[in-house]
Amino acid sequence: MPTKKETYHHGDLRNALLAAAESVLAETGPEAFSLRAVARRVGVSHSAPAHHFGDTAGLLDALATEGFRRFLAAMEAEQAVAGDDPKERLIGSGMGYVRFAESAPALLQLMFGPGRKPDEASPELQQAAGASFAHLVDACRALPGAESRPEAELWADVYARWSLVHGLANLLMSGRLKTAPEGTGLDREAFVHSIVRRIAT
Amino acid sequence: MPTKKETYHHGDLRNALLAAAESVLAETGPEAFSLRAVARRVGVSHSAPAHHFGDTAGLLDALATEGFRRFLAAMEAEQAVAGDDPKERLIGSGMGYVRFAESAPALLQLMFGPGRKPDEASPELQQAAGASFAHLVDACRALPGAESRPEAELWADVYARWSLVHGLANLLMSGRLKTAPEGTGLDREAFVHSIVRRIAT
DNA sequence: CCATCCATATTGACACTGTCAAGATCAAGG
DNA sequence: CCTTGATCTTGACAGTGTCAATATGGATGG
Numbered sequence: 001m002p003t004k005k006e007t008y009h010h011g012d013l014r015n016a017l018l019a020a021a022e023s024v025l026a027e028t029g030p031e032a033f034s035l036r037a038v039a040r041r042v043g044v045s046h047s048a049p050a051h052h053f054g055d056t057a058g059l060l061d062a063l064a065t066e067g068f069r070r071f072l073a074a075m076e077a078e079q080a081v082a083g084d085d086p087k088e089r090l091i092g093s094g095m096g097y098v099r100f101a102e103s104a105p106a107l108l109q110l111m112f113g114p115g116r117k118p119d120e121a122s123p124e125l126q127q128a129a130g131a132s133f134a135h136l137v138d139a140c141r142a143l144p145g146a147e148s149r150p151e152a153e154l155w156a157d158v159y160a161r162w163s164l165v166h167g168l169a170n171l172l173m174s175g176r177l178k179t180a181p182e183g184t185g186l187d188r189e190a191f192v193h194s195i196v197r198r199i200a201t
Numbered sequence: 202m203p204t205k206k207e208t209y210h211h212g213d214l215r216n217a218l219l220a221a222a223e224s225v226l227a228e229t230g231p232e233a234f235s236l237r238a239v240a241r242r243v244g245v246s247h248s249a250p251a252h253h254f255g256d257t258a259g260l261l262d263a264l265a266t267e268g269f270r271r272f273l274a275a276m277e278a279e280q281a282v283a284g285d286d287p288k289e290r291l292i293g294s295g296m297g298y299v300r301f302a303e304s305a306p307a308l309l310q311l312m313f314g315p316g317r318k319p320d321e322a323s324p325e326l327q328q329a330a331g332a333s334f335a336h337l338v339d340a341c342r343a344l345p346g347a348e349s350r351p352e353a354e355l356w357a358d359v360y361a362r363w364s365l366v367h368g369l370a371n372l373l374m375s376g377r378l379k380t381a382p383e384g385t386g387l388d389r390e391a392f393v394h395s396i397v398r399r400i401a402t
Numbered sequence: 403c404c405a406t407c408c409a410t411a412t413t414g415a416c417a418c419t420g421t422c423a424a425g426a427t428c429a430a431g432g
Numbered sequence: 433c434c435t436t437g438a439t440c441t442t443g444a445c446a447g448t449g450t451c452a453a454t455a456t457g458g459a460t461g462g
Binding site: 029030031105106109112113114115117118119151152155156158159160162163164165166167168169170171173174175176177180181183184185186191194195198 | 230306307310313314315316318319320353356357359361363365366367370371372374375376377378381382384385395396
């Protein structure tokens, strides 16, 4: 298998740059992110990325788009193993959300952080982000009794659940919940789960 | 009143730099933040900030510290006008939280965003952030029946409420809830309030 | 009053960054 | 074979953070 095509028009620079960018972002943090460092890591000239992504924002937009796709996949995967009960499925999505945040914090920061506002984003990014949102809405509408609830409450439900999981993910990422509080007798995973559970009440 | 002391050892450079930094952050966004631009705005040399803050991280740490103090003040103010009912007081704090987020989004991003991890932060920052957290815990423990709840549930309550409000604030800041969803018949403020209310259930 | 000292601010330099224009290199098709 | 267009490199430019060396001026002590 030709793992690395030395065609010297590299062959797959775009994806290589995306992968390298994610590594750099995860290792050095968003503050120290450098386009030239990404190019260096791939072994290509400092200005090669421009041809594929235009500028820094272009690269990060593309990376965020890929992030949203994997994000959705993570939620769907956890939902799938959760079985048939709509409540358990919603909780599964929530745990997928949180687990994604822990496995790729820099990526999620990029996706939801400042810059990259939902409007004024590329169509692909909007589409990928919209699909994630639709996933949440579907999971909420599948709950028993959702049909009979007034529209205003239903939307408040959606955003309250999103807020809770999103906020928890952010607190975890920013290191504000490195361990379950003393006195709970729980490990971190169980404590997190006991919080996420509340979106299904 | 000597609004501007032209003492030419400027007199109050530290605070002037903090104020300018906040403006730059709010106007140009965190990505484009530049230490030299801050110095320029105050009208001092590019390297003057170093003497007061060491480096960029030092300035931002100091700004985040000030942010946490104002953040706590905002919550306390809203709590004060909420009256005596512990539930209403908790909701007031929550609304103070999101209002602060809307009035100074860049600042809150700075306070909770990546970089500036709670450990490895300056003692003053830790103290200011800790005071905000204590405020939340107090508001939760003041709720009726809190005493009799098991410790694990009480902590889960605390973090679930924090998560919800924190997540909602972040969604608002990142432009993901610019207006109440259609069909709710609510304006944005009322919709936000209907979500924040849920922390007192 | 004057000299000294030290926090405060400036200047200049260095390596690094993002972006742009111009050139080189390669793959494929007429 | 040779032209064409996409891909990548080279070189330049302005701007950045940080450091060392220098200037400045307000306070303190004689």
